[in-house]
Each structure stands twice: as C-alpha cells, then as structure tokens.
Amino acid sequence: xxxxxxxxxxxxxxxxxxxxxxxxxxxxxxxxxxxxxxxxxxxxxxxxxxxxxxxxxxxxxxxxxxxxxxxxxxxxxxxxxxxxxxxxxxxxxxxxxxxxxxxxxxxxxxxxxxxxxxxxxxxxxxxxxxxxxxxxxxxxxxxxxxxxxxxxxxxxxxxxxxxxxxxxxxxxxxxxxxxxxxxxxxxxxxxxxxxxxxxxxxxxxxxxxxxxxxxxxxxxxxxxxxxxxxxxxxxxxxxxxxxxxxxxxxxxxxxxxxxxxxxxxxxxxxxxxxxxxxxxxxxxxxxxxxxxxxxxxxxxxxxxxxxxxxxxxxxxxxxxxxxxxxxxxxxxxxxxxxxxxxxxxxxxxx
Numbered sequence: 064x065x066x067x068x069x070x071x072x073x074x075x076x077x078x079x080x081x082x083x084x085x086x087x088x089x090x091x092x093x094x095x096x097x098x099x100x101x102x103x104x105x106x107x108x109x110x111x112x113x114x115x116x117x118x119x120x121x122x123x124x125x126x127x128x129x130x131x132x133x134x135x136x137x138x139x140x141x142x143x144x145x146x147x148x149x150x151x152x153x154x155x156x157x158x159x160x161x162x163x164x165x166x167x168x169x170x171x172x173x174x175x176x177x178x179x180x181x182x183x184x185x186x187x188x189x190x191x192x193x194x195x196x197x198x199x200x201x202x203x204x205x206x207x208x209x210x211x212x213x214x215x216x217x218x219x220x221x222x223x224x225x226x227x228x229x230x231x232x233x234x235x236x237x238x239x240x241x242x243x244x245x246x247x248x249x250x251x252x253x254x255x256x257x258x259x260x261x262x263x264x265x266x267x268x269x270x271x272x273x274x275x276x277x278x279x280x281x282x283x284x285x286x287x288x289x290x291x292x293x294x295x296x297x298x299x300x301x302x303x304x305x306x307x308x309x310x311x312x313x314x315x316x317x318x319x320x321x322x323x324x325x326x327x328x329x330x331x332x333x334x335x336x337x338x339x340x341x342x343x344x345x346x347x348x349x350x351x352x353x354x355x356x357x358x359x360x361x362x363x364x365x366x367x368x369x370x371x372x373x374x375x376x377x378x379x380x381x382x383x384x385x386x387x388x389x390x391x392x393x394x395x396x397x398x399x400x401x402x403x404x405x406x407x408x409x410x411x412x413x
Contacts (some may be wrong), residue, residue, distance in 0.1 A: 131308040149174035211238040213259040222272040229326030233333035253290035301325040
C-alpha cells in the first residue's frame with residue numbers, strides 16, 4: 064500500500080540525495096528571504112581582484128574580521144585592491160555548488176577610504192608586475208615545451224593527488240615535482256620557496272588542503288608574504304577550502320580557492336591550446352580548400368574558353384568551304400571560257 068499523499072509514480076531517492084534536495088530547498092528559501100530584506104550595507108577591504116571580466120562583471124573578495132564574501136562587481140563600479148569600502152550589496156545564488164552558495168552583487172559605493180590594516184597585515188610591495196599565468200603557460204605549450212611545476216606542500220600531505228587527479232589527461236603535458244616542507248614553520252616555507260625558484264621550474268605553487276583555519280595562519284605572515292612578493296618566477300597559491308581567504312593570495316600571481324581548482328585550471332590551459340591547434344588546422348584546411356576552389360575556377364574558365372573555340376571551328380570550316388566553292392566556280396568559268404575561245408580559234412583557222 065502506498066503512503067497517504069504519495070505521488071502516483073513515486074521515485075525513491077537515496078538518503079544522500081534526500082539530504083541534498085533538502086539542503087537545496089533550504090538554500091533557496093534562505094536566498095529568497097535575503098533578497099526580500101536586502102540590499103545590505105557591508106564594510107570591509109577589497110582584495111583578489113579577478114584578472115578578467117565575465118559578462119559585464121568582475122569579481123573579488125571582500126574581507127572583514129576573520130572571513131570574507133565573494134563580490135560580483137559591475138564594470139561601471141571601480142573597486143581598488145586593498146582599499147576599505149562601505150558597500151550596498153544584494154545576494155545572488157552562486158553559479159556552482161562549490162564553496163559558498165552565495166555571491167553578492169555590488170549595487171553602490173557609500174564610503175571609500177584607505178585600508179588601515181594592523182601591522183601584521185601590512186603587505187610588502189611586489190618585486191615585479193603580476194604575470195598572466197594562463198597566458199604564460201599557454202605560450203610554453205604553443206612552443207611545444209613542457210611546463211615544469213614545483214608543488215610546495217606539507218611533509219605528509221597528499222593534496223598533490225587532488226591537483227593531479229583534477230588535471231586528468233592533461234597531467235602528461237606537465238612536469239610536476241614536489242618540494243615538501245613543514246607548513247607550520249613560516250621560515251621553512253619561505254626558504255623552500257626561495258630554493259625551488261633556483262630549480263628548472265616555470266611555475267611555483269604553494270598548496271595546502273582544507274582543515275582548521277588556524278592551521279593556515281603560518282602561511283599568512285610576513286615571512287611567507289615576503290617570499291611570495293619577491294619570487295622572481297610566476298607563483299600561485301591554492302590554500303584551504305573555497306571559503307578560506309588569506310592575504311598571501313593578493314601577493315601571488317594567481318590564487319585558487321582549492322588545490323583541485325588549480326588542477327582544473329592547468330587542465331583548461333592545455334585544452335585551450337589544443338582548441339587553438341584544432342582551430343589552426345581547420346583554418347589551414349579552409350585556406351587549402353579556398354586555394355583549390357580558386358584553381359578549379361581557373362581551370363573551369365580555361366575549359367570554357369577551349370569549348371568556345373571548338374564551337375567556333377565548324378563555323379570557320381563552313382566559311383572556308385564557301386570560299387573554296389566560290390573560287391572553284393570562278394576557275395570553272397574561266398576554264399570554260401578559254402575552251403570556248405580555243406574552239407572558236409580552231410574553227411576560224413579551218
């Protein structure tokens with residue numbers, strides 16, 4: 064017997080699916096309430112400005128206290144890295160299920176001021192301009208080189224597997240080495256970063272899996288900041304969970320919310336180069352096809368001209384035959400005339 068009120072054709076779900084469905088419903092209900100009560104005024108410091116825009120927006124983190132939110136900023140509103148703002152924001156559902164379920168669209172700037180960090184968050188100046196890591200790696204792959212990546216990770220960590228698994232088939236396109244160090248020792252981390260840049264690597268990555276946010280603090284202090292800011296080679300960080308934000312992320316050439324996201328990024332770079340090559344092949348094929356079509360048109364025009372000439376040959380032959388007939392008739396008349404004249408002469412002599 065079916066339970067009262069059950070649908071005609073119930074589809075059973077697993078406990079895991081049921082919990083996910085309930086969580087989704089709860090998230091949508093919370094979002095609806097938040098939208099109704101918004102927009103909200105929020106104060107904090109802007110960081111991790113996205114390198115490029117998506118649609119008519121760019122993204123960044125808004126830090127305050129011990130956490131941060133993800134901002135979706137219209138291109139018409141300018142937020143500067145490291146400055147303090149009071150913003151009017153409206154929550155939106157995040158496009159993916161990874162990390163926080165919400166992003167916050169900036170509606171207006173109410174106040175702007177220089178950020179006043181405490182001494183422990185006064186970031187050092189970078190020794191060079193930030194590198195477009197994506198473009199840098201794509202350039203190496205276009206030239207047929209194998210980008211060499213040094214992963215700096217904990218002594219007993221297995222987080223490198225998250226990176227390599229998410230790279231998928233693109234893993235074979237990179238050289239990936241590991242440099243293990245105690246991530247609880249900022250001096251050792253800084254020394255390890257200084258050592259790997261002396262090696263044959265194109266890119267350095269400081270990575271750590273999720274866990275207690277307190278365990279991330281050794282990676283977000285002056286020693287590590289200085290090592291990252293002064294790194295002569297491109298350096299990226301992928302530390303903790305998506306919800307964890309660190310000041311060191313602002314100093315790296317690129318920051319990823321998780322090591323898995325770094326692996327996906329490396330895979331996408333390879334796929335982008337492969338798409339370029341496929342597009343180049345298609346372009347070459349198209350160019351050859353256009354050249355062959357042009358040659359075919361030229362041959363067609365030559366054949367048309369030959370056909371036209373051949374079609375004109377019979378007319379020329381007919382004209383020549385008429386000319387010959389007229390000439391023959393003329394000579395026949397002359398011959399008859401001469402014969403008649405000869406006969407008359409013979410008769411006259413007889």
